[in-house]
Amino acid sequence: MTSTDSAQNTAADTxxxxxxxxxxxxxxxLPDVSGLVVGVLGGTGDQGRGLAYRLARAGQxxxxxxxxxxxxxxxxxxxxxxxEGAENAQCARRSDIVIVAVPWEGHGKTLESLREELxxxxxxxxxxxxxxxxxxxxxxxxxxxxxxxxxxALLPDSRVTAAFHHLSAVLLQDASxxxxxxxxxxxxxxxxxxxxxxxxxxxxxxxRGVFAGRLRNAHQVESLxxxxxxxxxxxKAHAGLRxxxx
Amino acid sequence: MTSTDSAQNTAADTxxxxxxxxxxxxxxxLPDVSGLVVGVLGGTGDQGRGLAYRLARAGQxxxxxxxxxxxxxxxxxxxxxxxEGAENAQCARRSDIVIVAVPWEGHGKTLESLREELxxxxxxxxxxxxxxxxxxxxxxxxxxxxxxxxxxALLPDSRVTAAFHHLSAVLLQDASxxxxxxxxxxxxxxxxxxxxxxxxxxxxxxxRGVFAGRLRNAHQVESLxxxxxxxxxxxKAHAGLRxxxx
Numbered sequence: 001m002t003s004t005d006s007a008q009n010t011a012a013d014t015x016x017x018x019x020x021x022x023x024x025x026x027x028x029x030l031p032d033v034s035g036l037v038v039g040v041l042g043g044t045g046d047q048g049r050g051l052a053y054r055l056a057r058a059g060q061x062x063x064x065x066x067x068x069x070x071x072x073x074x075x076x077x078x079x080x081x082x083x084e085g086a087e088n089a090q091c092a093r094r095s096d097i098v099i100v101a102v103p104w105e106g107h108g109k110t111l112e113s114l115r116e117e118l119x120x121x122x123x124x125x126x127x128x129x130x131x132x133x134x135x136x137x138x139x140x141x142x143x144x145x146x147x148x149x150x151x152x153a154l155l156p157d158s159r160v161t162a163a164f165h166h167l168s169a170v171l172l173q174d175a176s177x178x179x180x181x182x183x184x185x186x187x188x189x190x191x192x193x194x195x196x197x198x199x200x201x202x203x204x205x206x207x208r209g210v211f212a213g214r215l216r217n218a219h220q221v222e223s224l225x226x227x228x229x230x231x232x233x234x235x236k237a238h239a240g241l242r243x244x245x246x
Numbered sequence: 247m248t249s250t251d252s253a254q255n256t257a258a259d260t261x262x263x264x265x266x267x268x269x270x271x272x273x274x275x276l277p278d279v280s281g282l283v284v285g286v287l288g289g290t291g292d293q294g295r296g297l298a299y300r301l302a303r304a305g306q307x308x309x310x311x312x313x314x315x316x317x318x319x320x321x322x323x324x325x326x327x328x329x330e331g332a333e334n335a336q337c338a339r340r341s342d343i344v345i346v347a348v349p350w351e352g353h354g355k356t357l358e359s360l361r362e363e364l365x366x367x368x369x370x371x372x373x374x375x376x377x378x379x380x381x382x383x384x385x386x387x388x389x390x391x392x393x394x395x396x397x398x399a400l401l402p403d404s405r406v407t408a409a410f411h412h413l414s415a416v417l418l419q420d421a422s423x424x425x426x427x428x429x430x431x432x433x434x435x436x437x438x439x440x441x442x443x444x445x446x447x448x449x450x451x452x453x454r455g456v457f458a459g460r461l462r463n464a465h466q467v468e469s470l471x472x473x474x475x476x477x478x479x480x481x482k483a484h485a486g487l488r489x490x491x492x
Contacts, residue, residue: 027480138462141387168491181490185473213476216384220466220473227431227467230459231489234273240490243474244427245414246481 027211030199034059038200039095041065041088041102041110044075047126048101050172051164054180056081058203065091092117097124097200099164100151104129104140107147111154119157124197125218126164128225136230139223146218148187161188162218163197163209166228168238179206182240186211187218210243273457276445280305284446285341287311287334287348287356290321293372294347296418297410300426302327304449311337338363343370343446345410346397350375350386353393357400365403370443371464372410374471382476385469392464394433407434408464409443409455412474414484425452428486432457433464456489 038055042048043064056062056079064079065088066072072085092098092114098121102110107127111118127147129140144150148162163186171177184201186209188194198209212221224241231239284301288294289310302308302325310325311334312318318331338344338360344367348356353373357364373393375386390396394408409432417423430447432455434440444455458467470487477485 135460135462139466187473210477211480212473214381216381217469217472217476220385220469223463223466224470226463227433227458228489230463231456231492234457235492237491239492242488242490243477244486244488245483246477246485 030195030202030209033097033196033199033203036096036196036200037061037063037094039063039065039091039098041091041098041100041114042106043085043091043099043101044071045101045103046169046173047167048099049075049079050167050169051099051101051126052076052083053079053081053175054172054204054207055200056083058205060200060203063091063095089114089117092121095121097122097196099124099126101126101164103127104147108150108154111151115155115157118155121158122193122196123151123155123158123160124164124200125151125160125162126167128165128222130223130226136233137226139219139226141219145216146222148215148218148222152215159188159190159193160215161186161193161197162215162221163187163201165222165225166239166241168232168240171238171240180204180240181206181242183207183243184209185221185241185243187213187215187221189214210246212243276441276448276455279343279442279445279449282342282442282446283307283309283340285309285311285337285344287337287344287346287360288352289331289337289345289347290317291347291349292415292419293413294345295321295325296413296415297345297347297372298322298329299325299327299421300418300450300453301446302329304451306446306449309337309341335360335363338367341367343368343442345370345372347372347410349373350393354396354400357397361401361403364401367404368439368442369397369401369404369406370410370446371397371406371408372413374411374468376469376472382479383472385465385472387465391462392468394461394464394468398461405434405436405439406461407432407439407443408461408467409433409447411468411471412485412487414478414486417484417486426450426486427452427488429453429489430455431467431487431489433459433461433467435460456492458489 040048069087076083076085125148152160201209286294315333322329322331371394398406447455
């Protein structure tokens with residue numbers, strides 16, 4: 001009984017001390033992303049609109065994408081702050097970083113249709129595949145393992161990461177809220193890419209981007225939203241997450 | 247695209263305001279658990295031993311369980327603080343609350359063999375089903391959905407909850423660490439039971455128990471440990487979690 005328990009804890013606790021695995025560079029040394037254009041697919045939804053608002057408010061150039069150009073323009077005009085609206089394909093083409101904030105139901109189809117426009121782009125998937133019934137929310141398991149892995153499978157020529165799963169759309173959109181008190185778990189296969197996403201998260205006051213693993217471990221991060229919904233119900237809160245000791 | 251995104255966010259953000267669902271009682275009003283005996287199955291492993299140490303240090307009566315009585319007694323003697331050691335069945339029989347901290351590999355078999363001793367007991371599963379390879383840790387998906395749901399299936403006459411998944415065994419066992427800076431996500435089907443587990447977590451200085459949903463949402467909480475392992479590697483940390491806004 002003891003051995004595997006110890007092995008697990010050893011892996012969790014002491015791998016950070018293994019010199020061979022230790023990263024040479026400071027994990028908090030992140031690139032300057034202030035000049036990058038950020039597109040938000042599904043930017044007319046609450047989550048996308050909230051993220052667009054926060055990033056634009058932090059000084060980032062933001063383009064909201066929607067299937068309907070008119071709707072995107074309307075949402076952009078409402079936000080102000082230099083935000084533009086465009087049809088999804090145009091939004092993807094013009095952006096350096098493309099945040100995917102579409103509903104899970106349209107996730108695969110939308111990404112498949114934008115494969116060309118997203119070639120070479122840094123894609124940030126923030127979609128949470130959830131089901132809802134009388135007992136509340138529950139995790140849906142995509143065939144690929146997670147929404148992020150579905151994105152990676154559909155976009156072999158893009159740089160797919162996952163982040164921004166646990167944010168409250170209410171807090172994001174509330175202009176009277178100055179700081180968003182939360183860490184953002186950032187997942188991906190390439191250090192250069194996750195560094196950029198972490199830096200983007202850090203543009204928003206109160207927010208911090210923390211590397212939290214590879215895409216194969218995205219499912220639990222995506223579906224943890226079901227638990228935060230339970231927390232919000234019980235405590236009448238807009239729960240976020242902080243990672244301690246980092 | 248917008249509608250489901252909005253629906254999801256509505257569920258996440260506003261259900262707390264739905265009067266029909268609002269709990270009548272203060273969610274922080276928790277029972278006094280100081281007189282309950284806590285057993286720790288797998289208490290000779292790092293995680294179990296760490297939890298036993300912290301609970302005993304907080305004044306709780308603790309019994310460490312192991313397949314081998316002798317090993318349990320040795321571990322208990324090393325901890326002091328009134329901790330006793332016993333063979334698993336005896337440990338379960340004598341305890342009011344039984345924490346399951348065995349390795350995932352022995353989880354099902356151990357619980358099945360203790361069905362009788364665990365009848366009527368409050369069982370707290372803290373097992374994380376993980377696999378490890380060259381790329382690090384990854385989630386294993388138990389047939390029942392999670393370790394906690396496996397426990398519930400094997401122990402129909404026990405009150406099964408899940409908690410204590412994200413703790414660093416290193417910090418738990420380090421006597422120089424005064425406070426464990428983390429929240430404990432507590433899952434279960436019965437409010438009375440999760441309240442007891444939350445109260446037990448709150449006995450440990452720095453720790454807070456937060457209700458985080460039903461057992462069907464345990465898988466992502468269990469497997470999030472894989473992400474914390476990645477965090478620990480990147481930042482050379484012993485990461486924990488805090489839930490903000492509650």
